[in-house]
Amino acid sequence: xxxxIKTLGCKVNQIDSxxxxxxxxxxxxxxxxxxxxxxxxxxxxxxxxARTDTQCRxxxxxxxxxxxxxxxxxxxCYAQTNPEAxxxxxxxxxxxxxxxxxxxxxxxRGLVSDHPERVAEAPAGRRSAVRPGEPMRRxxxxxxxxxxxxxxxxxxxxxxxxxxxxxxxKSEDPDTVVRQVEMLVDQGYPEIVLSGxxxxxxxxxxxxxxxxxxxxxxxxxxxxxxxxxxxxxxxREVDDELIALVTGEAKICPHLHIxxxxxxxxxxxxxGRPYSREEFAELVFRLRELSDRxxxxxxxxxxxxxxxxxxxxxxxxxxxxxxxxxxxxxxYSARPGTAAATMDGQLSPARxxxxxxxxxxxxxxLQSDFVRRMKGRVLRVVPISDGELAGTxxxxxxxxxxxxxxxxxxxxxxxxxxxxxxxxxGSRIFLERES
Ligand code: SF4
Numbered sequence: 001x002x003x004x005i006k007t008l009g010c011k012v013n014q015i016d017s018x019x020x021x022x023x024x025x026x027x028x029x030x031x032x033x034x035x036x037x038x039x040x041x042x043x044x045x046x047x048x049x050a051r052t053d054t055q056c057r058x059x060x061x062x063x064x065x066x067x068x069x070x071x072x073x074x075x076x077c078y079a080q081t082n083p084e085a086x087x088x089x090x091x092x093x094x095x096x097x098x099x100x101x102x103x104x105x106x107x108x109r110g111l112v113s114d115h116p117e118r119v120a121e122a123p124a125g126r127r128s129a130v131r132p133g134e135p136m137r138r139x140x141x142x143x144x145x146x147x148x149x150x151x152x153x154x155x156x157x158x159x160x161x162x163x164x165x166x167x168x169x170k171s172e173d174p175d176t177v178v179r180q181v182e183m184l185v186d187q188g189y190p191e192i193v194l195s196g197x198x199x200x201x202x203x204x205x206x207x208x209x210x211x212x213x214x215x216x217x218x219x220x221x222x223x224x225x226x227x228x229x230x231x232x233x234x235x236r237e238v239d240d241e242l243i244a245l246v247t248g249e250a251k252i253c254p255h256l257h258i259x260x261x262x263x264x265x266x267x268x269x270x271x272g273r274p275y276s277r278e279e280f281a282e283l284v285f286r287l288r289e290l291s292d293r294x295x296x297x298x299x300x301x302x303x304x305x306x307x308x309x310x311x312x313x314x315x316x317x318x319x320x321x322x323x324x325x326x327x328x329x330x331x332y333s334a335r336p337g338t339a340a341a342t343m344d345g346q347l348s349p350a351r352x353x354x355x356x357x358x359x360x361x362x363x364x365x366l367q368s369d370f371v372r373r374m375k376g377r378v379l380r381v382v383p384i385s386d387g388e389l390a391g392t393x394x395x396x397x398x399x400x401x402x403x404x405x406x407x408x409x410x411x412x413x414x415x416x417x418x419x420x421x422x423x424x425x426g427s428r429i430f431l432e433r434e435s
Pocket of ligand 1: 153154155156157160161162163197198234
């Protein structure tokens with residue numbers, strides 16, 4: 001019996017989907033090969049914008065249509081915050097709340113239990129990427145493993161639906177994280193990405209102050225040629241200890257993604273974001289001074305309520321001068337139930353879209369300036385594609401989060417290797433082996 005999983009949204013959702021795939025394989029199902037229909041379809045949804053909600057509904061309907069007779073199960077933040085909208089889609093067999101994901105094996109086994117003979121016949125050997133005890137499958141470019149150390153958020157920023165979907169902070173026990181990373185390093189993963197919904201708050205719910213920095217100090221002691229990368233960390237949580245680690249520890253990638261969201265302090269305050277734009281600027285300039293090759297990414301929401309034309313123009317001017325290297329830009333989307341959805345000063349969707357396009361253009365400019373500065377540098381990269389099998393240049397990712405290509409990768413390859421940036425092109429780097 002085959003299953004298929006479709007995932008929308010963030011890295012944490014993707015990790016959840018890997019775990020759900022493991023649960024399904026443990027009860028004898030196998031991932032549907034291309035062209036085969038599945039008996040069990042899982043959609044792991046997201047609700048970060050109204051557009052994402054639409055995409056989730058479209059995805060569910062498509063799976064129902066393409067897999068006649070399949071049991072379609074829907075989980076994730078959209079299913080959590082709007083279960084009725086999901087349950088009423090014809091063909092949906094079950095809505096699984098986020099908190100039920102931990103019991104997925106039992107629930108899903110119940111759903112397929114009327115086909116025991118087909119379960120027993122399931123083909124073996126199609127496993128997910130981070131299953132304990134299995135060798136990594138580099139042929140799929142999976143040289144990066146994602147470890148979720150934390151879930152949920154207590155911040156309730158005025159525009160954000162995530163705390164409603166994910167619930168309060170929950171940090172994984174540090175011993176468990178260390179064991180999991182040791183196992184992945186043993187399996188040969190050269191890059192481990194620590195992720196979470198509110199990663200910088202890791203440990204707070206366990207009354208472990210500076211939890212993330214303490215965890216990193218333990219992780220970097222794990223021997224081997226591997227590295228760790230952090231997903232997003234809130235501005236106030238990038239403290240001296242974390243800065244010292246990210247700029248001074250060879251095993252930690254020189255890369256921070258620090259969500260700014262808006263370049264207007266008054267709007268930030270209204271959204272419940274606890275920093276000013278001046279504090280943010282001071283932080284990123286300090287990081288740039290400490291490391292000229294560090295990747296410094298940010299998230300921006302275009303057209304938050306109350307962002308006037310003047311304040312937006314002013315933000316654009318200010319952003320152009322920051323030493324940032326990557327923007328993730330989303331047009332603001334009012335999420336029902338959040339404080340911002342009923343605030344004064346809502347902008348039309350067209351204006352939000354137009355502002356998002358302008359912010360993306362600034363981001364592209366900053367990124368290509370940064371990429372150009374990398375020409376001639378030696379960077380440490382990991383493969384992220386199977387180019388070596390197809391005879392095409394190998395796609396790689398550098399420690400400072402640049403994607404690029406190398407035509408003459410070392411053999412045998414798979415781990416971290418050093419290569420020189422010989423050419424750049426917009427956001428991409430082209431590398432040569434170090435002789
Ligand atoms: S910190 Fe704010 S933006 Fe981030 S998940 Fe929590 S509530 Fe949402």
